[in-house]
Amino acid sequence: MLRGEHMINESNPVFVKIDKYKDILNIVEVVNKKVTGVKQLLAELEELKDKEAEELVSWKNNLDQITHKLEIMQEELTQG
Amino acid sequence: MPKKPIEEEGLFIRVNNPILIRKNILESSKLILTILKQTYSIKQVRELKQEKMSELSQQIKELRILLQKIEELMPQYTKADLKKLLPDIPIAKKAVEQVKASRPEAKAEMKEDWAEELKPAAPVSDMDRITKALEDVQRKLQTL
Numbered sequence: 001m002l003r004g005e006h007m008i009n010e011s012n013p014v015f016v017k018i019d020k021y022k023d024i025l026n027i028v029e030v031v032n033k034k035v036t037g038v039k040q041l042l043a044e045l046e047e048l049k050d051k052e053a054e055e056l057v058s059w060k061n062n063l064d065q066i067t068h069k070l071e072i073m074q075e076e077l078t079q080g
Numbered sequence: 081m082p083k084k085p086i087e088e089e090g091l092f093i094r095v096n097n098p099i100l101i102r103k104n105i106l107e108s109s110k111l112i113l114t115i116l117k118q119t120y121s122i123k124q125v126r127e128l129k130q131e132k133m134s135e136l137s138q139q140i141k142e143l144r145i146l147l148q149k150i151e152e153l154m155p156q157y158t159k160a161d162l163k164k165l166l167p168d169i170p171i172a173k174k175a176v177e178q179v180k181a182s183r184p185e186a187k188a189e190m191k192e193d194w195a196e197e198l199k200p201a202a203p204v205s206d207m208d209r210i211t212k213a214l215e216d217v218q219r220k221l222q223t224l
Contacts, residue, residue, distance in 0.1 A: 015161075016153065016154060020153045023153055024150055024153050024154065027146050027149055027150050027153075028150065030146060031143060031146050031147065031150075034139055034142060034143050034146070035143070037139060038136060038139050038140065038143070041132055041135060041136045041139065042136070044132055045129060045132050045133070045136070048125050048128055048129045048132065049129070051125055052122055052125045052126065052129070055118050055121055055122045055125065056122065058118060059115055059118050059119075059122070062111045062114055062115050062118070063111075063115065065107075065111055066108050066111050066112065069104040069107055069108045069111075070104075070108065072100070072104055073101050073104045073105070076095065076096065076097055076100060076101055077093070077095065077101070079096060
């Protein structure tokens with residue numbers, strides 16, 4: 001029976017059929033497992049985000065180095 | 081011998097430190113290749129992130145469905161409803177016994193949640209019963 005079909009004041013205790021109660025417990029267990037999985041996924045995503053950020057920083061550093069080397073070359077070539 | 085025009089002879093510029101320039105060119109090439117490699121690496125990371133995001137999205141959808149299912153299963157009958165439906169069965173005791181037998185760890189939870197409800201009900205007057213029934217009718221009317 002859907003909740004909407006049988007509106008109950010939420011402050012009052014309710015009774016759930018024992019088979020449905022067991023179903024609920026099973027679902028809660030599955031939900032717990034899924035939440036753990038989602039947490040793991042989020043940790044992996046955070047790790048990937050950090051890795052990407054590191055790569056971008058390294059990328060920028062390399063570009064700065066190239067710019068510096070080009071400046072040296074330009075200076076050297078214009079001196080002559 | 082006739083003198084060649086400047087354009088044909090070409091211009092020559094003295095390079096004081098050719099080794100330094102050569103070294104810089106090679107190092108720059110190396111850095112460019114490193115950047116190229118990093119580009120692929122970032123692309124791979126982003127693809128992996130995309131996969132993980134899709135997986136996460138799927139998991140969240142499943143969680144939502146499961147929680148919805150719990151919501152559908154959860155509140156069903158009040159004590160008054162059960163008394164109407166099953167007047168001869170001592171609901172509270174039976175429920176506790178079944179739960180205890182099926183899931184011993186639920187005992188503690190049951191104590192907390194239903195302890196008050198499982199106590200023998202205090203005798204209620206007719207007036208209380210009618211008031212309660214009226215409240216039930218009003219509540220049902222509100223849901224229509």
